[in-house]
Amino acid sequence: MFRQVSFKELMKMFGVGAVALVLGVEWLDWLTRRLGFRRDSRLKEVLFFPSPQTCVEHLFTPDRSFPCACPLPHGTETSFSRLLGHLLSACVSLDLCLFSFSHVELSRVVLHLHNRGVTVRVVTDRDYMAIIGSQIGTLRRAGICVRHEMSTAVHMHHKFALVDGRKLITGSLNWTLTAVQSNKENVMVTEEPELVRPYQKEFQKLWEANDPANHKPQTKKQAAK
Template identity: 65%
Template sequence: MSLMWTVKVLGLGVVALSLSVELLSRLLHRLRPGGPLNEALFFPSELACVEHIFTSLSPRSCLCPLPHGVETSFSRLLRRILSATSSLDLCVFAFSNMGLSRAVLALHSRGVTVRVLTDKDYTAIPGSQIGVLRKAGICVRCDASPVHMHHKFAVVDGRLLITGSLNWTLAAVQSNMENVLVTEEPDLVRPYVKEFLRLWERNDPGQMPPHE
């Protein structure tokens, strides 16, 4: 066989292999009972204690005055965030919610790689948790473009997308009408992973390219 043929056959083999890996991973996803995770959350969330989500305490042993043992949109959101085992990429305009900050700090102290991209104008506002996250050693980048970095999405372990209208503030969780979509659909997760990386690299303080 000529060298050119060998190269062609090898090339076809590589294409076939990568296609079958892609097909297999799609198939495995479909075979999961119930398919990929999809969940819609609406806010404002009912007010309920979330202490048991952070600690191994039984909800009954908490003495705070809030209702206990109640699953709410907020508790579901916290559980999804805390399900991270390797990475959390967060792209959020406003971040002042203490419960969400506690979740991000907990992930960081568990060794999960956390990257936070936020809007430069919001970071210095009173109550912003960005300084707290930075002090804890979490890598934060501020978008320096002249327009708002108005996204509100997070990607957990590169596989689970959390996105919607919800800023990570107390008002958004407890007062506003907001929506959040949680999904593991690879066709939706993939572009968000890509967009996060694009914005993350664009705001690398080491090599800030000029913004048009």
């Protein structure tokens, strides 16, 4: 025969169980930190440049049935290949806010995503979009929507990308060949929401502020003042 448990005894048992659960969770947290395991699995990565030149064809066609014939080293992961991989992970959207964009391989990534159906938006600098070698014209001709800083008094000097609205790529790196292969640069990649959200707001603010529909062209009289 089972003895009937009183309400007081039941509450006491519940209290002991709750304490044991809390202690167990705290012990597990201590153990995972002690052993070096991370409870937070969100992406946090830092890339440093310059990056050595390697073949990146496998990132565009991973199911290649024949070896690439280019003379660059193959099968080596670099900061640049990691950057390309993060960009190519976009499934829905890619928002770019870039001061200078002349790197052909990075342009190829953006065009590849656009052709794959990913929605691409670009905000760039008014002056640097027109320099020799800029890839902005190439993106526009492909049908990608690009807006530039309307003000002539300031430069749009940001360098960041948002992948699917959840992954942030930012740092000192301009999207140029010199920056990738010659300069000391840094790039941070994160999915930490507290860091991603402010960049989402900044991009949207710039996107709306530089909408050509909101800026009437100056008359000759206005330009002369």
